[in-house]
Amino acid sequence: MVFDGDGVIFNAIRTHRFEDSTPALDQKYSATEASEKRELIPMKARNKRIIFILLGLCAVGAASAMITKAMQSNLAYLYAPESVMAGEVPKDRVVRLGGLVKKGSLQRSDTTLDLSFILTDNRGHEVTINYDKILPDLFKEEQSAVVKGRFDANNRFMAEEVLAKHDAEYMPPEVEDVLAKEHSYPGKLKKTTEAIEK
Amino acid sequence: MIPEIGHFALVLALVVAVVQSIFPMIGAATNNAQWIAMAKPTARAQFVLLAVSFACLMAAFLESDFSVLYVANNSNTLMPTIYKVSAVWGAHEGSLLLWVLILSVWAWLVSVFSKGISPVMLARVLSVMGMIGVGFLLFMLLTSNPFERQFPIPLQGRTLNPLLQDPGLAIHPPMLYMGYVGFSVAFAFAIAAMLGGKLDAAWARWARPWTNVAWVFLTIGIALGSWWAYYELGWGGWWFWDPVENASLMPWLVGTALIHSLAVAEKRAAFKSWTILLAIFAFSLSLLGTFLVRSGVLTSVHAFASDPERGLFILIFLVLVVGSSLVLYAIRAPKLRSTGTFTVISREMGLLVNNVALIAMTATVLLGTLYPLFIDALGLGKISVGPPYFNTISIPLGLVLFSAMGFGLFLRWKKDTKERVFSKVRWVLLFALLIGFLVPILFMTHFDWKAALGVALASWVSLTALLWVQEQGRSPFKLPLSMWGAAIAHIGMAVTVAGISLTSAYSTEKDVRLERGQEYQMSGYSFLFNGVKEVKGPNYIAQQGEVVVTRDGLNVTTLRPEKRNYGPGTMPMTEAGIDGGLLRDLFIALGEPLGKDAWSVRLYHKPVVSWIWIGSALMGLGGLLAAFDKRYRRVRRRIIEPKVANQPEIGEASTKAGEAIA
Numbered sequence: 001m002v003f004d005g006d007g008v009i010f011n012a013i014r015t016h017r018f019e020d021s022t023p024a025l026d027q028k029y030s031a032t033e034a035s036e037k038r039e040l041i042p043m044k045a046r047n048k049r050i051i052f053i054l055l056g057l058c059a060v061g062a063a064s065a066m067i068t069k070a071m072q073s074n075l076a077y078l079y080a081p082e083s084v085m086a087g088e089v090p091k092d093r094v095v096r097l098g099g100l101v102k103k104g105s106l107q108r109s110d111t112t113l114d115l116s117f118i119l120t121d122n123r124g125h126e127v128t129i130n131y132d133k134i135l136p137d138l139f140k141e142e143q144s145a146v147v148k149g150r151f152d153a154n155n156r157f158m159a160e161e162v163l164a165k166h167d168a169e170y171m172p173p174e175v176e177d178v179l180a181k182e183h184s185y186p187g188k189l190k191k192t193t194e195a196i197e198k
Numbered sequence: 199m200i201p202e203i204g205h206f207a208l209v210l211a212l213v214v215a216v217v218q219s220i221f222p223m224i225g226a227a228t229n230n231a232q233w234i235a236m237a238k239p240t241a242r243a244q245f246v247l248l249a250v251s252f253a254c255l256m257a258a259f260l261e262s263d264f265s266v267l268y269v270a271n272n273s274n275t276l277m278p279t280i281y282k283v284s285a286v287w288g289a290h291e292g293s294l295l296l297w298v299l300i301l302s303v304w305a306w307l308v309s310v311f312s313k314g315i316s317p318v319m320l321a322r323v324l325s326v327m328g329m330i331g332v333g334f335l336l337f338m339l340l341t342s343n344p345f346e347r348q349f350p351i352p353l354q355g356r357t358l359n360p361l362l363q364d365p366g367l368a369i370h371p372p373m374l375y376m377g378y379v380g381f382s383v384a385f386a387f388a389i390a391a392m393l394g395g396k397l398d399a400a401w402a403r404w405a406r407p408w409t410n411v412a413w414v415f416l417t418i419g420i421a422l423g424s425w426w427a428y429y430e431l432g433w434g435g436w437w438f439w440d441p442v443e444n445a446s447l448m449p450w451l452v453g454t455a456l457i458h459s460l461a462v463a464e465k466r467a468a469f470k471s472w473t474i475l476l477a478i479f480a481f482s483l484s485l486l487g488t489f490l491v492r493s494g495v496l497t498s499v500h501a502f503a504s505d506p507e508r509g510l511f512i513l514i515f516l517v518l519v520v521g522s523s524l525v526l527y528a529i530r531a532p533k534l535r536s537t538g539t540f541t542v543i544s545r546e547m548g549l550l551v552n553n554v555a556l557i558a559m560t561a562t563v564l565l566g567t568l569y570p571l572f573i574d575a576l577g578l579g580k581i582s583v584g585p586p587y588f589n590t591i592s593i594p595l596g597l598v599l600f601s602a603m604g605f606g607l608f609l610r611w612k613k614d615t616k617e618r619v620f621s622k623v624r625w626v627l628l629f630a631l632l633i634g635f636l637v638p639i640l641f642m643t644h645f646d647w648k649a650a651l652g653v654a655l656a657s658w659v660s661l662t663a664l665l666w667v668q669e670q671g672r673s674p675f676k677l678p679l680s681m682w683g684a685a686i687a688h689i690g691m692a693v694t695v696a697g698i699s700l701t702s703a704y705s706t707e708k709d710v711r712l713e714r715g716q717e718y719q720m721s722g723y724s725f726l727f728n729g730v731k732e733v734k735g736p737n738y739i740a741q742q743g744e745v746v747v748t749r750d751g752l753n754v755t756t757l758r759p760e761k762r763n764y765g766p767g768t769m770p771m772t773e774a775g776i777d778g779g780l781l782r783d784l785f786i787a788l789g790e791p792l793g794k795d796a797w798s799v800r801l802y803h804k805p806v807v808s809w810i811w812i813g814s815a816l817m818g819l820g821g822l823l824a825a826f827d828k829r830y831r832r833v834r835r836r837i838i839e840p841k842v843a844n845q846p847e848i849g850e851a852s853t854k855a856g857e858a859i860a
Contacts, residue, residue, distance in 0.1 A: 076581060112711055113798050137771065
């Protein structure tokens with residue numbers, strides 16, 4: 001889609017700017033610029049097109065590099081408690097953990113908002129979450145929740161954000177998937193699942 | 199009985215839509231005047247049938263007819279009447295009915311305000327809209343019939359999702375849909391232009407007001423959604439880069455680009471095929487938005503429980519619409535030669551920068567929205583793309599866009615010089631930079647370069663717009679509406695940008711634990727928590743807190759945030775207490791009881807947050823003024839008078855069609 005759009009725009013520039021306005025450019029520009037332009041003027045239409053395609057590719061390349069960089073630092077993968085226990089979760093970046101809130105695990109401080117609860121998959125894998133803000137309305141024990149945050153130096157998970165499902169009857173599909181017993185989660189996680197099942 | 203009438207009307211509407219999409223189209227290709235003439239009556243009949251169908255569904259809601267499954271799932275007898283009405287579009291089936299109803303409203307409007315449009319063009323436009331109608335009506339009748347009955351009949355219905363029981367939300371979906379579906383008019387005009395092989399200034403003049411009005415609705419719809427998220431979700435944010443928000447932002451960005459490229463197509467006969475492409479994309483992205491919301495592929499506030507079959511249907515429809523229009527574009531676009539020429543420094547170039555920046559933004563948002571879906575579909579894991587991604591990319595693009603906005607107004611068509619433009623705006627440029635630096639220093643607690651940049655850009659855009667109006671050298675009351683529209687819309691954008699940058703940089707947000715009688719100091723205000731008591735509403739029970747806000751010992755306001763419970767099976771709702779103002783909002787939301795008369799409370803101090811929505815309202819006003827410019831009406835009248843003028847066009851179009859077939 002981006003490519004199509006660029007193509008059209010560059011087409012527009014090509015036809016309008018160069019075919020019709022080169023005499024004007026010659027008069028306007030200083031001598032050095034004009035000499036550059038003179039090289040451009042006798043150029044065949046095909047060559048101009050190639051130059052614009054190259055320029056377009058450069059622009060798209062630069063944009064992709066920028067986007068990839070922005071993406072890399074802002075992507076948060078979703079992990080199940082199982083993969084936390086298997087030590088597969090990177091410690092140095094923001095991740096998301098999904099699971100069910102264990103019954104009776106919510107503990108609050110008496111003086112501040114600090115609290116902790118346990119995320120479980122009901123198959124014995126558990127991870128403790130620490131949080132110091134207001135829990136969402138739908139946060140309940142024995143219901144699904146997704147937390148976003150990172151592990152600190154002492155290997156405690158500090159959540160920046162807790163999301164509970166949005167609807168009383170509805171479980172986020174991704175949590176459902178991550179918790180599903182026979183999930184089709186590829187790569188490392190699948191291997192560990194198999195290993196544990198064996 | 200009433201639901202059956204509604205259902206029957208829906209089936210009839212489908213039949214009429216089929217007729218509307220086939221006969222006028224063939225008639226236009228074969229120059230059969232009778233078939234061409236079928237476009238108007240079928241479009242109007244479809245509107246009447248869908249209005250009947252919609253009225254029947256609404257009647258079922260007002261009567262609380264729980265034998266209708268959809269009514270029973272989304273309404274009960276205790277709900278206030280206004281929410282019984284808004285519940286009609288509160289869930290999947292009804293919102294689709296609203297979608298097609300709005301489509302038929304647009305088609306009806308086109309058929310009424312079509313006096314200047316040639317009958318062949320009109321036939322093609324209405325036929326394309328009929329085809330879209332066929333797709334959606336089939337979708338409804340096959341997968342999501344709102345009139346489905348159930349037995350046994352329950353005595354009481356369930357309730358509308360409490361999040362939606364709010365006046366803002368009652369009008370947000372219709373507004374948004376008016377915008378989404380409104381782009382179908384521009385789309386249909388684009389397809390008709392390609393079929394006719396002719397895209398001239400008259401075509402652009404027809405398409406412009408329609409596109410403007412659709413854009414206005416979309417602007418207002420998005421702003422309402424954002425405002426609602428701010429006061430109703432209890433998080434105090436106004437934009438979350440949530441996939442569904444993104445889904446509505448993308449057509450808006452492309453629509454904004456389309457409005458500007460249509461100006462070039464009309465005035466300078468350039469950007470023709472590009473304009474067509476934008477019209478196709480604007481509507482395709484609206485369909486994509488519908489798909490994303492309705493298919494349940496997204497985890498979002500808006501993703502209601504869903505059914506994969508529905509998602510598949512919309513996906514196929516989307517592929518058909520985008521695929522066939524792009525194929526047509528590939529075949530026909532080379533015929534739409536742009537004849538206007540321009541140099542590097544010209545208004546065309548300014549608008550080109552606007553278009554490139556907006557499209558780049560759209561591509562970024564599209565990537566960020568769809569990337570997690572692709573990764574998931576490929577089985578590579580489940581990821582979410584955080585707001586910083588969108589912010590890092592949109593800030594530099596916004597910089598380019600807003601710089602161009604100021605210069606653009608002063609540029610002349612075709613050819614201009616740097617010196618001339620610069621001599622006009624240099625003082626404004628200096629002044630805007632000065633304001634940008636002074637506002638954070640004089641009025642804010644600390645200097646923040648992003649806020650300074652935002653304020654400088656906002657002042658630049660709004661001051662250039664004002665100077666431009668003043669430059670015209672005519673009495674402001676004699677200026678054409680379209681000029682006022684452009685200036686006001688630009689100022690609106692500037693107000694929104696100023697609001698966004700200042701509120702992002704200077705908001706204070708605190709989650710605290712407060713006991714009854716405890717006081718908390720923040721941003722110069724003192725918040726005294728007076729505990730929580732129980733209050734009864736019409737269909738809910740609320741825990742209502744009382745917080746007295748004072749500043750330097752003077753009473754400011756007393757806020758009463760609520761936590762509402764709408765009965766079993768629903769989620770609790772946070773109703774924030776907000777003291778709004780032009781310069782700052784105080785926002786208080788209740789968290790949860792922590793025992794011993796203590797609650798968790800969320801306290802926000804947000805400077806100029808309301809500017810975000812004031813700016814959006816101004817943008818809407820600007821778009822509306824531009825759409826009602828005298829120019830568009832005058833043209834219509836001029837074309838009706840020589841009635842013969844229409845005739846050769848039919849001949850011409852048919853010869854062209856003949857050539858295409860040959």
